[in-house]
Amino acid sequence: MSAAVEVEALEVSLDRTPILTGVDLSVSAGEWVNVVGPNGAGKTTLLRALLGLVAYDGKVHIDGLSSQRRSVRAQHLAYVPQSPVIPQGMLVGDYVLLGRTPHRGIFAAETATDTRIATEVLERLDLGGFGERAMQSLSGGERQRAVLARALAQQTPILLLDEPTTALDLGHQQDVLDLVDGLRRERGLTVIATLHDLTLAARYGDRVAILSEGRVAACGPPDGVLTVDSIAQHFGAHVRVLRDSDGPVIVPTATTSAHATSAAPAGRAATQNGDHS
Amino acid sequence: MRANGASGAASASGIQLQASALRARALVAGIVAVVIAVVAGLTIGPAGIPAHRVLMELADLLPGIAVESGLNDAHKAIVTDIRLPRVVLGLLVGATLGTSGATYQAAFRNPLADPYLLGIAAGAGLGATIAIVNDIGDGAGVFDLVPIAAFGGALGAVTVAYLAGHIGGRSTASLILAGIAVASFLAACQTYLLQANADAFRRILAWLLGRIATSGWAEPALLLPYFLVTTAIMLRYRRALDVLAVGDEEAAALGLEPRRIRLIVLLAASLGAAAAVSVSGLISFVGIIVPHAIRLVFGTSNRILLPLSVLFGAAFLVLADLTARTVLSPAELPIGVVTAFLGAPFFVFVLRTSRREIW
Numbered sequence: 273m274s275a276a277v278e279v280e281a282l283e284v285s286l287d288r289t290p291i292l293t294g295v296d297l298s299v300s301a302g303e304w305v306n307v308v309g310p311n312g313a314g315k316t317t318l319l320r321a322l323l324g325l326v327a328y329d330g331k332v333h334i335d336g337l338s339s340q341r342r343s344v345r346a347q348h349l350a351y352v353p354q355s356p357v358i359p360q361g362m363l364v365g366d367y368v369l370l371g372r373t374p375h376r377g378i379f380a381a382e383t384a385t386d387t388r389i390a391t392e393v394l395e396r397l398d399l400g401g402f403g404e405r406a407m408q409s410l411s412g413g414e415r416q417r418a419v420l421a422r423a424l425a426q427q428t429p430i431l432l433l434d435e436p437t438t439a440l441d442l443g444h445q446q447d448v449l450d451l452v453d454g455l456r457r458e459r460g461l462t463v464i465a466t467l468h469d470l471t472l473a474a475r476y477g478d479r480v481a482i483l484s485e486g487r488v489a490a491c492g493p494p495d496g497v498l499t500v501d502s503i504a505q506h507f508g509a510h511v512r513v514l515r516d517s518d519g520p521v522i523v524p525t526a527t528t529s530a531h532a533t534s535a536a537p538a539g540r541a542a543t544q545n546g547d548h549s
Numbered sequence: 550m551r552a553n554g555a556s557g558a559a560s561a562s563g564i565q566l567q568a569s570a571l572r573a574r575a576l577v578a579g580i581v582a583v584v585i586a587v588v589a590g591l592t593i594g595p596a597g598i599p600a601h602r603v604l605m606e607l608a609d610l611l612p613g614i615a616v617e618s619g620l621n622d623a624h625k626a627i628v629t630d631i632r633l634p635r636v637v638l639g640l641l642v643g644a645t646l647g648t649s650g651a652t653y654q655a656a657f658r659n660p661l662a663d664p665y666l667l668g669i670a671a672g673a674g675l676g677a678t679i680a681i682v683n684d685i686g687d688g689a690g691v692f693d694l695v696p697i698a699a700f701g702g703a704l705g706a707v708t709v710a711y712l713a714g715h716i717g718g719r720s721t722a723s724l725i726l727a728g729i730a731v732a733s734f735l736a737a738c739q740t741y742l743l744q745a746n747a748d749a750f751r752r753i754l755a756w757l758l759g760r761i762a763t764s765g766w767a768e769p770a771l772l773l774p775y776f777l778v779t780t781a782i783m784l785r786y787r788r789a790l791d792v793l794a795v796g797d798e799e800a801a802a803l804g805l806e807p808r809r810i811r812l813i814v815l816l817a818a819s820l821g822a823a824a825a826v827s828v829s830g831l832i833s834f835v836g837i838i839v840p841h842a843i844r845l846v847f848g849t850s851n852r853i854l855l856p857l858s859v860l861f862g863a864a865f866l867v868l869a870d871l872t873a874r875t876v877l878s879p880a881e882l883p884i885g886v887v888t889a890f891l892g893a894p895f896f897v898f899v900l901r902t903s904r905r906e907i908w
Contacts (some may be wrong), residue, residue, distance in 0.1 A: 291878070320798075323801075323802050325798060325801055325802065341804075342801060342804075342805065342806060343804035345804065346802060346803050347804070349804075351802040351804075353798065353799060353802075356795070356799065357794075357795045357796040357799060359794035359795055359849075360849065361844065361848065361849030362681075362791075362849065363569060363848075363850075365566045365567070365568070365569075366568060366569050366791070366850060367795075368791055368796065369566070369568050369789070370803060371803070373792050373803045373804055373805065374803060374804035378789040378792065378810070379788065379789070380787075380788075381568070381570075381788070382568045386568075387565065387566045387568060388565075389567045390566050391565055394566065401842075403566045426803075532900060
């Protein structure tokens with residue numbers, strides 16, 4: 273399978289502070305890769321580099337991208353930010369239609385095709401009757417679906433999701449990720465998502481990449497990547513990794529006792545209890 | 550956006566989206582407001598000319614129409630040489646300030662932004678003050694240097710604020726702060742000049758409070774090209790401004806160049822406002838109240854807001870000027886006093902009666 277996104281030796285500095293110091297990542301067309309990592313590891317910066325929103329050194333290759341112009345890039349990559357700006361007073365329908373901007377140009381009015389696509393996307397995301405509602409009147413789950421709808425209206429082959437489940441309860445987290453999975457299968461989308469919840473990262477998608485200290489420390493199927501040792505090393509977290517038929521389940525262990533003694537015994541206990549890898 | 554099953558492909562739920570757009574009803578409301586303001590501005594005045602004769606005289610001016618209004622020459626002159634240019638100037642100034650205000654608010658994503666945010670008022674005020682205290686103009690004629698000095702001061706202030714804002718950083722907040730700094734500095738300079746030239750105080754104050762005074766068609770003719778060009782640019786970018794509502798980062802991810810768009814629309818809005826201010830003085834509040842009232846009634850989309858700001862801004866200022874010249878007739882109130890005095894209560898009324906959440 274050809275690579276939809278190919279990143280080599282990607283380096284990004286923000287305010288002269290190095291954030292990414294040599295990221296290599298290859299994502300095949302139709303694949304779903306979850307990028308996990310501790311706070312400040314540069315997950316969002318990686319997505320922003322793919323979008324061309326920050327200056328970078330190294331190579332970012334987006335399949336089929338014929339030009340570095342933003343409008344062209346926006347026809348290939350759609351972005352769901354972690355904390356989307358919800359414009360006051362904007363209607364859901366207008367918001368979703370913003371996704372058509374890269375196709376229509378900034379001076380042109382929406383065509384019938386644009387409104388048809390936006391209508392279909394709203395229907396698909398169970399927001400059919402929401403077109404005339406104000407964005408800020410939506411609940412958290414509805415709002416997240418509306419933001420996703422805007423990204424889908426862009427009709428790009430690649431979808432970049434930055435912490436799409438952050439503000440949602442467990443049920444709505446599942447809803448959104450199931451929805452993304454279904455859409456990926458229907459439309460053959462390539463998905464790159466950052467996620468905090470390691471268990472969700474293991475459940476959804478094909479591979480997990482751990483971003484740590486500005487590099488991809490490990491990348492592969494969840495079973496091989498999300499181990500007690502790697503989580504302790506990169507997240508400083510004390511966990512047990514349980515297994516079930518769907519993959520690893522990452523369970524935090526109480527750290528109060530661990531802190532009282534030392535971190536090492538907690539890690540060993542977890543290994544004995546759960547992780548056989 | 551309206552539920553509309555008849556147009557386009559029917560969807561599963563039968564609800565077909567439509568983008569927010571300027572509806573005929575809103576457009577008609579704006580045009581009616583302009584017509585009412587124009588008719589009132591032309592027919593009401595201390596000369597006591599009957600309204601129907603004024604309208605007949607105006608019809609006579611139209612090509613291909615010959616109507617005998619029965620007015621004597623003095624009254625004809627009042628209508629065509631005094632009231633008509635004054636109403637036209639009011640339309641142009643009001644339309645320019647209203648549209649510039651709406652554009653500033655959209656470009657900064659800030660409801661408190663107005664055309665004077667980046668120092669136009671302070672720059673124009675200082676320019677006019679310098680011209681007046683140096684007696685290079687009396688603020689009344691066209692060929693004096695007061696409007697030119699005001700225009701130069703306004704553009705200079707905006708330029709300095711924009712450059713300083715970019716040195717400070719890339720956010721709109723640093724631009725606003727730079728505007729505040731420039732405005733404060735220029736206001737201090739102006740206050741010093743006022744203190745040092747007490748004899749010119751009244752003339753300077755009269756200029757600062759604004760007025761729609763014309764000497765024939767010179768002022769409207771001066772402002773017209775600026776109005777046409779800058780309003781055309783602002784209207785052309787109305788859809789891009791809607792995309793900017795999601796912030797620079799997301800707008801860029803949607804394929805736009807937010808900083809370039811902001812530069813272009815702010816240049817246009819500032820140029821228009823500077824030209825308006827240079828012929829009319831500092832008329833406050835129009836750039837804030839007109840766009841906000843429109844948002845509350847017709848919605849927040851810039852594709853609705855900007856065209857309606859042209860119409861309602863024009864109508865509002867003509868009516869304000871009518872009030873300014875009739876309330877204390879034969880004396881005139883400064884129009885800035887009227888815009889604030891009428892505008893503020895009206896704004897509170899609209900705020901109270903509207904259920905829309907706009908900011």
